[in-house]
Amino acid sequence: MADQPWYTVARRRRWLLAALVISQTLAGLWLLQQGLPAGAPGWAAMLLLVVFATLFLWIGLGFWTAAFGFFFLRRGGDRWSPDHQCPEEAGGELPRTAVIMPICHEPVQRTLNNLAATYRELQQRGDLEAFDFFVLSDSEDPEIWLEEQAACADLCARVGGHRRIFYRRRRIRLNYKSGNIADFLRRWGQRYRYLVVLDADSLLEADAIVRLVQLMEHRPRAGIIQTAPRLARAETRFARLQQFANRCYGRLYSAGLAAVQLGDATYWGHNAILRTSAFMRHCGLRRLRGPGLFSGPVLSHDYIESALMGRAGLEVWLEPSIGGSFEESPPTFEDDLIRDRRWCRGNLQHLWLLATLDRLRPVHRLALVTGILCYLASPLWLGFLGLSGYLGVHSESPPPVLPGLVGGSASFSGASHLLMALTATLLLGPRILALVDQALARRTTLFGGAARLLASAIGETLVALTLAPVRMVTHSVHVTRALLNLPTGWHGQNRTGSQHNRTQWRQFLWPMATAGAILVLVHWQAPELTPWALPVIVPVLATPLLAHWLARPVPARGWWFVPEDFRRPPVLARADAGAGLAPLWPGLSRFEQRVLAPPSAEPAARNRQDLHGSKQQRLARLVERCAFGGSQALSAPEITLLCEHPEALRALHYRVWQAEPGTPWGRVLERLAQTPERHTEPAGIGIEEMEQQWVEVAS
Template identity: 45%
Template structure:
C-alpha cells in the first residue's frame, strides 16, 4: 500500500486526546442524567405501589421498571443531546469538522473497492441500485479510483443464473467490463461475514479501502468520495459509518418507518455520534473500512461456549467495530454524510422475520461483552445496548405479568398486614392516584418529547415545506405516534418469543429478505392468532379482576387482539400511496426529488431480463449460454459425470419443469452440461418440450 504524505496527517496526539477527554466528560454527564432520572422514577413507582416495595412481587416490579426506564431515559437524553448540538450548528468534535471543505476536497483518493454482498435478493433492484451508485461516482469525476464487486451467496440456480446474466448486461450497459466484477461462492460459510472474508482473501491486498453496501443500499458518488477523503486525512480511523436514511417506501408500514427515520433520525444519530465519538458502532453497510487493519484484526473466531454461545458469530458488524477499537483503530459515525440510503422492510411481517435473526445475533454478543479481552468499555456498552434492543421486550412482558399478579393478589386474597417474617407492626397498603398519574406523565415525557424536539428542529430550521408544510407535518407526527403505539405491543410479544428461541438455540433458516409484497389475511391470522388469543384472555381476566386494571391493560391488549388486521392494513401499498398523495408521511426526498432514486426508474434492460426463466435462457440463448458455461464448474469426476449425464438426458426429454431444484442446480453449475443441453435443444423436434420453448423464444 502507498503511504500518505505528511501533509495528509493533520491529527495530532493532542487532537486525539481532546476527543477522548470530551467523550469521557459527555459519557459521565449522560450517566448522571440517566441514573438520576431512573432513581427518581423508581422512587416514585415505589411510592405508588401499595406496600412500597416490601413484597417480593413489588421488588420484581421495581427492578424491571428500573431496567426499562434506564433504557428509555438513555434514548431521551441522546435525543436531547442531538437537538442541542443541531441547534448549535453541529458537533465540533465530529470527524467531518476537523478540516474545512476546501482542504477535504483537495485530498487525493486511495484505491477503493465497492462491494455488494447478495443472497437471494431481487436481482433487478439490487443491480439497478449498484448502477445508480456507479453512475453517480462517474458523474463525480473520480470513478477511476473505484472497482465494484457483486459477491453472491445465492444457492438457487434460477437466482444465480439471473444474477450472472444481469451482471453481464449491466457491464455492457455501463461499459464497465474492467471495473464491475461478479463472484459467487460455491461454499456458503458464515453468511455475510464469510462472504466479505472470502473477498478480502482474494482481492483485499489490491485496495486501501472497502465500501460495504447492502442489496438495497444507495449512496451518492460525492458522499463516497468524501468518505474516502476523510479516511485519507485520518489514518487512525479504521471504520467510518454513514447514517443511512430510508427511502423508496411504498406500503403504509414502510412509509411510517421512512417518515420516522427521516424526521427523528437526525436527532438520535447526532446525539449518539456525540457520545460515541471515535468509539462508534459499525452497522454492516453504507460504511467504509480500512482494509489492512480490518484483515489483520477483525477475523471472527467461532464462539467457544455452549448452545447459543457456540459456533459462528451471526451479527458480525458490532464485533468487527469492537475488534477495530481493540487494535487501536477509531470507529466513527458521521451523521452529516448525506446521500446515504437504504430501504425499509415493506411489511411488519418482514421486519419481524429479520428481527428474529438479529435477536439471536445480538444475544450472542453477551458472551463477547463478558469474556472478550481488551475490548473498550464503549464497545462493551454498544453490545449491551444491542442486547437491550431485544431483551427489553421480555422485561416488559415480565413487568406486565408481575403487575397482573400484584393486582390479583390484592383483589383475590385477603390483605396480608404482616408480609415480612417476624414483623411486629402491621403494614397498611396505600394507594396514591396522584403519584401514579405523575409517574405516567413522567414516562410519557420520555416517550414523546424526542418526537416534539424533532418536530421543533424542523420547524425552527425552516424545513417544514420538505415535509408537506407545518399542518401536514404535525398530522404526520400524530399518525406516526399512533402507529408506533399500536405496533409496540406486537413487537414486544414477537421479540419476547425470539429471545426465548435464541436462548434455547432454535435453528434459523437464513434466507434473503423480502423487499416487496403485501401480507395476506391467512398469513396474518396464522402468525398472530395465538398472540391475539393470549391478549384477549389477559384482558378478560383484567376486566374480571377490576375495571380500572382492565382500562390500564387496553393500550397493550387492543393492538395484540387486532394484530392480524393491523398486519394486513400496514402492508397495503394503496393506503401508503393515498396518504402520500395527500401530503402525509412525506419525506424531504419525495418533496425535493432524489437523483439516486430517479436513476432506479431510468430505462434499462435489467427488469425485462430478470423476468425471464434464467435456466431456460442459459440453455437456449447462445450468448447467455456461453457466459453461464464460462462461469460454471469445469468437468467433474467420473462418478459425478454419470449422474449429470442422466440428469441432462432427463432434462432434454421432459423439460426443465420436471427437474427438482437440487438437480437443476447441479446442471446449472456444470459447464459441460450447459454446453451439451444447448447443442441438443437447438436440434430438438418442434413438438418436444424444448422445441416449443425454443420456438416461443425465437418468436419474442
C-alpha cells in the first residue's frame, strides 16, 4: 500500500500524532518524577513511573485523536476520505450483494423488524434487485429458533420477500459469529461480489447501503469499508446516556480515527461492507493453539480480519461521513458489563495473535494493542492507585496523587497540581472540544439548545465519573477471570431493558467484595488514606443501586436530547412500527404449535436420506416418549432433532391428535379447545417453502 497517494499523507499524520502523544507523556513523567516523595522505595517509584507512562500514553492517544477529529471537522472534512473522492452517482446497475444478519438467541420480532425496515427502504428506492437477505441463526433453544422460522416466513409474506429473504440455522455451531459467517461464505459466498454485515441490533438506511456499494466499486483495492454507527432507540437512562455521548462526542473520535488511519482502518464486525472474494481468500481464522485463554476459537474476530485484509495489501476504510447507520446500546449497566466480559476475553486473546501473526501492518498492530489496553488499563489504574498509597505510607512525604495529605513542600505541591491539571485536560478535553465543535457547527439546536446541551454534557460526565471506579474494578475482575481461563457465558444479549426491574446482584458480588476488601485493608494499614480511597470505593459498593436507577425507563424526549429526537429517520420509524408475529394458537409453545400443525410440503431430500438405521430407531423412540410424556419428556436437543425431520414430526402429529383426555397432550388439546380465536399463518410463503428455496439456492 506504500505506493498509494494516501499512504504518504497517513504516514505524516501518524508521525505527528506520535510526537504529540510522546511529548505529552514525557512532560507528565517529568512532573511525576519531580513530585516523587522523599525516601520513596526505588522499586516502587520505578514501577509507578512505568505504569504511569503506559496509562498516560493511553489517555493521551484518545485526547489527540479527538483533537485531530476536531481539526478536520473544522476544515469541512478530510479530502482523502473515499466519500470525498468518489462523487455521488445516480442510477446505474448495482452488483450482487448479500445482506447477512447472524443471530443467536436474540429478540426475534425486534431483530426482524430491523431487517424489514432496511428491506422496505431498498424496495422503495428501487434498488432491491441487487440484494439478497440472509438470517443466519445459531440459536439452540427450539422455542427461539422455531419462532425465528415462523417470523421469517411471516416477514417474507409481509414484504413480498419471495426468493429474496432466507433463513438458515446451523446444525453444528462452530466458532461463534465468525464461524457462522464463514459457513455461509463457503456455501454461497461466490454468488455475491459484496457482503453487508449487520448485527441483530443494526439498522442501515438504503442510501447508506447503496453508497457503500458505490464506494467499493470506485475503490477496487478496498477490502472493507466501515461506517460509524450511531446509537439509537434508547429506552433506559443508561442507554440514553450512552446515546447522548455517542452523538455528541463520537463524531470527533470517528473523524480523528479516520483521518489518522485512512486506508489502514479497523473493522468493527457490523454495519460495514466487505469485498467477498478478498474476505474469503485472506480472512479465514484458525483456532488458537496456545495455552489456556489462548486456545480455541478467536472470539473478537473483527480487528483480526481487518489486520489480515491489510496484510494482504488491501485497504480498510472508516467512513464516518456516511449517515443512516445505526445500532443500539445495551439497555442497562449490567448488560454493558456482561458484554465487556466477553469482549475482554476476546481482546486479551490478541496478545497471542500479536506474537504469532507475522507481517501485520503497524497501524493494525496498534489497533490490537489499544483494544487490549481497553481492559488492561483497569488493573493498571488499580495498580497505580495501590503504588501511590504504598509510597504515601512508606515515604517521608506523600506521593503526587495525594497532595497535601500529610504535608509537603510548595514545589512538590505545585508539580502535583500541574500534573493533575494536565491529566484532567486529557480526560475531559475531548468532551470540551466536542461541545465547541457542536456550537461552531451550529448543531446545538439538535440537542435541545446550547443550555440543554451543556447541562446534558455535565450530567453525562458526572455519571461517567461515578461509574468509572465500578468499571475499573469490574474490568479488573474480568481480566483476572480471563487470564485464569475461567468459563465465560456467550448468550444472546438483552436489548430491551425489560428484564431489569429486578437488579441482578450476583453480577456485582465480586467487584463489591473486592472493593470492600480494599477499603478494609487501606483503613487497617493507613487510616490517613481512607478519605482518598472513598471516592473510588463507595461507587463500587453502591453499584446495585446505581444500576437499578440507570435501568429505569425514561420518556423518549425526557433526558439527554439527540438529533433523532427532533427528526426521526424513516428507517427507525419503520423498525418501530413493524408488526409482530401473531401466534397460530396463543397459549401453546412453539413446539406444541409445530406438532399440532406441522409443515405440509414434502420434506427436503437431505432430511429423507437421514432416516434409516440407528437414527430412524432413535427418532422412533423420541416420538414414542413424547407422545406419552408430552414436550417436557424431551430435552431441547431432542426437540430440535424431531423438528428437523418432518417424517418423525408428522408421526408424532398423528399420535398427538389421538391423545386421550388427561394425558399431557390431551391437556394441550383441551387448552387448544378453550382458545377464543385461532390465528392462521399469513398467506404467502410458508416455512417449508422457504426452506426448500434455500435448498434451491444452494444447488
